Amino acid sequence: MGDDHSSARPLRADARRSRERVLQIAQEALAGDGLTISFDEIARRAGVGVGTVYRHFPTEEALFEAVLLGRIERFLADARGLATAEDPGRAFFGWFAKVVDEAAANQALCDMLESGSRTALRPGSTLEDDFAAAIDRLLARAQRVGAVRPGLTGQDVADLLRGCLVAERRARSRRGTVRMADVVCDGMRPSG
Amino acid sequence: MGDDHSSARPLRADARRSRERVLQIAQEALAGDGLTISFDEIARRAGVGVGTVYRHFPTEEALFEAVLLGRIERFLADARGLATAEDPGRAFFGWFAKVVDEAAANQALCDMLESGSRTALRPGSTLEDDFAAAIDRLLARAQRVGAVRPGLTGQDVADLLRGCLVAERRARSRRGTVRMADVVCDGMRPSG
DNA sequence: TAGAATCGCGAGGCTCTCTCCGCTTGCGCC
């Protein structure tokens, strides 16, 4: 949704330069300040006009999604790497906890993963679907060996992950000691 | 935090009227539209000037907290009512699930309970402390009979509740069938 | 190198938050 570098002709040289510059500034800014940065400010820091930012990223959401993509993709790659792991249960729960852990440390990533009107990861978005699909593979294997309760879908896990992140973030901000991922992971195990 | 009806002299009659009118409008508006309503719009609907709204509720947060208070208090009352229930484990988990369930059905309540910069329920706020304290009693009894894993605090549970709500809301928006509260509640049980 | 397509830019419209201060209203006292 963000833009159209796929099938259309490649961007003109100056356009590519602008786009990358904006994206880099946005990444830095978002990692530091979370989702509070304004388009005007991004444009100013990137040394371009606001119009240029909007040309490449028509909405806040498009920009945030573009920034988010890079980070999420690492999580997806991890998931793919674990698709043939020896212990499917361990792989699944380890991945879940690791994602929560890394995401909780990144302000912008949290803001974006958490629900709310500003997030790019709405239910139904492509990114969201990819995310759920990546989870599905890990999940299916873990369920097959009885490590995860049946009935849970990739979407369910994605939602739980997000919820867990919210909890984890709050816990950290008050220096809580319980790892929320441990609690939620236990909840995903077969009951009894 | 919201205002000062406690120790100072009572509000003048017209001020009290204005305050209540604004609060009522805000309640209605928030329940319908979530947190998107503007102060200008609230003022217009309430038939007062924007200045008046700001006089009573200096910030968005103060207004939202005032609205939230009423809803939260019912949850707290429920918790108090269950403080002497026969089965502490059942009381604790039942309360948790019920709160998630009711909150998930109320747009504004969700918006406010979920994390994010606009929420009144920041860690450290009075409301947040009351909430955690109410949970503490239910929790302690449930832990004493071994229904809930030790080590978990009221704050932890409050955070988990919020996370669970995020997950539940997303699950509902895509018509998921798993009750997130069930998963999270299982996670709070003693492991093994 | 010239024409066409694309891009850059920032003024400005719109909305939203919040402030400021002159005007109005209710309250207590004579």
Next chain:
DNA sequence: GGCGCAAGCGGAGAGAGCCTCGCGATTCTA
């Protein structure tokens, strides 16, 4: 009842943010 004043009201307007529009500049293509 009438008076004085503290308390409250209101809305213009500052400031910030989001986004659009269209002309001039730049790059690509032939």
